[in-house]
Amino acid sequence: MTFSQLPQPLSDALTAQGYENLTPVQAAVAEAEARGRDLVVSAQTGSGKTVAFGIAMSDELLADSSIPYAEAPLALAIAPTRELAQQVSRELEWLYGKTGARIVTCVGGMDPVRERKALERGATIVVGTPGRLRDHLERGKLDLSALRVVVLDEADEMLDMGFREDLEELLDASPETRRTLLFSATMPRPIEALARRYQTDALRISTVSENRGHGDITYQAVTVAPADVENAVVNLLRLHDAETAILFCATRDNVKHLHSTLTERGFSAVALSGEHSQNERNNALQALRDKRARVCVATDVAARGIDLPSLTLVIHVEIPRDAETLQHRSGRTGRAGKKGTAVLIVPFPRRRRVEGMLRGARIEAEWIAAPTPDVIRAADRGRLMEKLLAPVEADEEDREIAREILEKVSAEDLAAALVRAHRAAMPQPEELIGNSPEAREARQRPGFDDVVWFTMDIGRQQNADPRWILPLLCRRGHVTRNAVGQIRINSNETYFQIPRAQADQFMRSVERTANDESGDVENTIRIQPATDTPRDAARDRRREGPQGRGRKPHGREDGPRGNYQPRPTGGPRQERSGGGGKPFHKKPRKGNW
Template structure:
């Protein structure tokens, strides 16, 4: 028996579900060296980690092969989003059903009074989001004094979403002798620090492949003209005709725009972003599961915790900000042995950046051309022939109607009408700009701005570490230098410095204004040092403030950096520096509860 080490109720539940053998992460938590210890587990999304920690916590929960009465809460599972928390609760429910376990859920968007009643009646396991669990703890509804196991699921995501303070308050209220399981796809420094503080002699389990991001995902990247991104998305959807596809955008505005465009063209699509209520999210997910919709357009944060077994295509409509986001997005497909495809849509000028991103993620992606209308029509023909030649069961009424049609039309006309009816339901493919070196050069020429043939480079003492972003740097330069937006050229952001262009014919005026507005002793935007430079250093990232939304900057800064506003900008630029959707909003505004 592959699960003979588990209590009988759990092994029977696994057998009833058709589990023949444990996945690598499940096998690792059952090894003798993991018994009775804290665990740090790095496992890819979709690797069976929920069942893994359900197995691991059984050792602490069962007494003499059975669960005791739920007088005190035995296990607590903390997840970053309500969708993931509810998914975890569903998985643990069937795993512990034969043991008679009571499982309580505590997530935002649900009836808090009902959750408090469930906790007061007793539960063996509670699953919830950090904010809602903290609320119940502070109200006295959540008693952690008898806790034996606490699980942090997707811990890196919780810290990224700003839940550190909530997690620390919850963990500080748990008994010192409890076991702590920390599951995280990545192990950045904040996760390591959290483990050191709250774990003792933790056993490390690493099951993520070092060769590439996910073994069951085929990665592809394709270059397109920046103006053709939306058309490329449409042609990808038409080429693959995936049972379920997920499209990732960076902002809720872009989600709204792309979703409306797809619906207008006849695609069955739903949208998920921070502006949607819980009821709207539930309706969208149900439409995907029922196949009433086949395309989901989402932001990174809104898609966390979503598990769609039929999802076979992920499209990165906007380039992920780093390798971790790339893998998390792509990990929504290729689960449980299924094959999936992840495609990055890359504007011509961003290819080098994406190549570096793929190297960081240790992913070997195939560079392909965008699907042409001819490619899509060829694929449509093959799918149509396969569909129409599938064996079907016919009754007498079907045959009678077929005979009547044959009496009116020839077999060739009837077959052509059937083909026409099938093809009429499909959205039309789009014509794309030619993907060639000449097209690349033409796209670069389109970016050239008149008046910037002769420029002078300047630099300022803030960069990515200080959350530099063209959206607030550009207004700051206009105020400090007494220039207009059209008089600022390319902006290139480095790690600790930012370089920008000013036309040579206004350099003297710009320098004079910079000196008069400087205030190096104060804490306002005048404290930002701006000086003339010989040019930008190699390796900086170019951000044209007129080429669309820039990549979202990390919300972090180095010690001793220039004073910042809450969103990362210097204090004088506070109104320009609001964090983008999905970033932490402050001590108590940290995403869904």
């Protein structure tokens, strides 16, 4: 369908916004058979649904290319989250900008008094979340008697979030002659029941292909050692050098920690989770739009309704809870015909689960290793050459300064200074334990087919990390790095392998260093042969129940417990030793990215 078949104000707005063609869902709702009818629309995320229902409601709103005067709202759009409602408002504002439509947004977390005053002054289109709209309705500030069209955006999500009663009250208060447009990514039974109750002879439109993976998104799965998740995040951000990237974690605490870690390492990052106020969320999103920040660390609160045109990279720091969440998270990129990349960080033990999730979502993902510093430096070199060799427009003052510098230093020294300044502004890539030559050899070299498992009485809760555990074992056990096999870190203990041929000598050395009176914190850590393998120990903990040793309860507010437990990477906490040993703190890296 061409723009000429749309009302002139909408056609002009789409052209001004850079649209060349309508997306499939936009074209479908504008077809002759869809006009004036109730609609049930299924479309994948990022397919232009907001503009689609903006086009669909135009027949009820536009008379002679302008909005007729009305004392009460003519259209109501309901969305599950504040961010999505505000995004819908922004889209409708430019789409209906030349029609004289007055759009009012009513969402939780904003000033309700200001919203009521806006409603009293008159609104053509009201956009809001179910709870806030119901509150205005019950206070007599939202008059739905003149309503011509109602839109339920992400209806499946609203029902999942418990908004059924709110939706039913709003729909029951609107005229039976209204059009009802129901947009939902999935069509479970509750959605079917809602459609039967509130729609008449609804036309079903589906633009979801059998291959549910978004065609404009390239999926990658990166396998890492469990302790390497944070370092893999750093390296992925450095490799892709995305204009804007969003990182998804499962809990608020994990968002807070990862945000702090990235900021410390020199990334310009913002955080977004349920613990942030609406103003804080708005400021974070505006920082991303203004390019003052390039990375957003978020819970699944940002999986819907966040539309950033410059977003080209999504990283699933923690594995999504299901295929639907994977789709919605990834759908923040690859929108409106633009290309994007979605990367899942997969600890080695979770690969089978992720493979099943990808099959269920019908997504073809490329399995790759985490980028190494050498790969990142090669990419940096190419980007740097492209940037420095690009033509520049310089005024005479700039060229005068350049000539003065060249009189004092050689061209080679000047170029070297530019390269150094460019590199200094970027965070350094990380060495990944799982990608190191020692780790690869440990999985392949002979001698590790017969091993003895040992334990240490420190784990994640004590900041255990392979980067300082490995040299610690070498010093305590008088062995080389090649003599240490797998390292598995649990909540309060760490397992590691030593070849059976070296196990006795290793243990004797450990006992001698434990009696060392140097006062070093390392020597207070107890190391002993394990009574179980890590697999057996994990099975025993599961049998003890959700509150058993080393386990945490489920039911966190932003999602289930994920596979990734963020932690500082310095070393064991000093208070364990009671002695005067030096803590293993890393110096923070500086620079702006």
